[in-house]
Amino acid sequence: MIDEIDSATMGVLRLALDAASLRHRVIAHNVANTNTDGYTPLRVSFEEQFDAVRSALGRPEPVDRGLLEGPRPVISQDAPLDGASARVELDMEIAKLAQNTVHYQALLRGVSKHLSILGIAVTEGKR
Amino acid sequence: MMDYSQAFEISASGMTVEKLRIDVTAVNIANMHSTAAADGTLFRPLRVISRSSLPVFASQFEDGAGEAVYKLRGAQIHAVQELDVPPRSVYEPGNPGADDKGFVALPGVDHVSEMVTLVVALRAYEANVAAMNAARTMAMKALEVGGNQ
16 A cells, blocks of 8 residues: 555544544443443543554654554443442533544544545645 | 444434333323222333343454454343332222222322433433434534545
């Protein structure tokens, strides 16, 4: 694959879109189980795994695509702070849902922009 | 890859559960003043027991040759349970269902808790609709990728 098309940008965007999509399903699952007794809400952890990539971004050389092999969205059960069983907080879930939707759209905008940069290269800068 | 049908299925499962909860509340309230049937059985308040359809937490399995895929299917109806509550006794000597002392046995429907269940189920239903609309918005936006810049 051409380096520009299958770049690290696209790799990160693909991963992040997967994570946002999974997060949406997890939130929908939590909302569906709002009134289920004894249900522990699920969470997705993803962004925390990007420390290595972030430090690589501080260096001048291009980001190694191998760094993107590590981070994967992971589902875990919500750990309550006080030891009691966690419950689904409907308002918090809906807030997370709205945030995730906007985040997903921002990522899609990123994909579009990246592709449009490629489009500029293809058309040699002409419109 | 965004599995839209899965997102819609999850929200739909939640809506099914909450709709049944509302239906059952309506049945309870409708039978609040029902006397015993011809065979002598008295209506008993019902309650919906739902459960998460993720029986084992780590139930993620390989989907084809690809990576591990999380299977989430939302909520499901576990049972509709009859509540074991004592009947109310109301003094109504003219009622054909009254005993020799003039008391009629009516179902022990708790009016307040039924109304609370109704409102909670209604809000939960709305939240499921919100989740489904969000999934639709995301899907529509994904279709716009590579559109006119």
